Amino acid sequence: MKPLNILAISGSLRKLSYNTAAIEALSRLAPKDVTVKVYQGLGDLPLFNPDLENELPAAVRELKSALAQAHGLIIASPEYAHGISGVMKNALDWLVSGEEFVYLPVMLINTSPRASHAQAALREVVTTMSGRIIDNACVSVPLLSSNLDAEGIVQSPEIAGPLLQGLQQFIDAIEAQAEADD
Numbered sequence: 384m385k386p387l388n389i390l391a392i393s394g395s396l397r398k399l400s401y402n403t404a405a406i407e408a409l410s411r412l413a414p415k416d417v418t419v420k421v422y423q424g425l426g427d428l429p430l431f432n433p434d435l436e437n438e439l440p441a442a443v444r445e446l447k448s449a450l451a452q453a454h455g456l457i458i459a460s461p462e463y464a465h466g467i468s469g470v471m472k473n474a475l476d477w478l479v480s481g482e483e484f485v486y487l488p489v490m491l492i493n494t495s496p497r498a499s500h501a502q503a504a505l506r507e508v509v510t511t512m513s514g515r516i517i518d519n520a521c522v523s524v525p526l527l528s529s530n531l532d533a534e535g536i537v538q539s540p541e542i543a544g545p546l547l548q549g550l551q552q553f554i555d556a557i558e559a560q561a562e563a564d565d
């Protein structure tokens with residue numbers, strides 16, 4: 384297996400975010416040759432403004448560069464008022480008019496199974512941006528109100544199991560596509 388780089392973005396800036404905990408847990412659970420890099424710059428991105436696209440702000444350039452080096456993207460994002468969190472949508476808006484997202488394999492993690500609107504909206508946005516959602520890699524895990532942090536998730540077979548299973552499906556899909564492209 385060739386080493387794989389996967390970028391993971393949490394759509395929550397909350398310190399004790401379940402979405403951030405889920406991707407941090409995955410970065411610890413990932414197989415040896417797979418790096419799940421947790422993106423840390425979401426709160427540093429300026430509000431999207433097409434006028435700035437000719438001379439991109441440094442934080443946006445960093446995001447685009449991290450994505451360009453990634454074989455896949457994991458998004459774990461909360462639902463706010465039946466929508467995608469504003470910070471997540473802001474990041475996606477910066478990526479609409481670039482090459483990085485086109486055909487990029489995407490895995491969605493939902494940490495609150497009752498929240499269906501944001502997941503549906505994310506699917507619509509990612510697909511519109513020509514990202515390739517890997518359906519059997521997308522997972523929903525009941526983290527809301529669990530009080531679990533990343534370490535707690537790693538130690539919880541009920542949560543870590545489905546997350547890892549989703550990641551493995553994601554890895555398999557990325558590798559299958561790479562083989563088909565060769």
Ligand SMILES: Cc1cc2nc3c(=O)[nH]c(=O)nc-3n(C[C@H](O)[C@H](O)[C@H](O)COP(=O)(O)O)c2cc1C
Nearest residue numbers: 395397400401402403461462463464465497498527
């Ligand atoms: C302003 C606000 C609006 C929310 N709206 C919804 C909602 O519409 N549907 C839902 O299922 N949860 C909603 N929630 C709950 C969040 O999705 C939940 O707290 C989630 O865990 C936040 O993600 P985080 O733990 O990664 O920060 C809302 C929370 C906040 C703070």
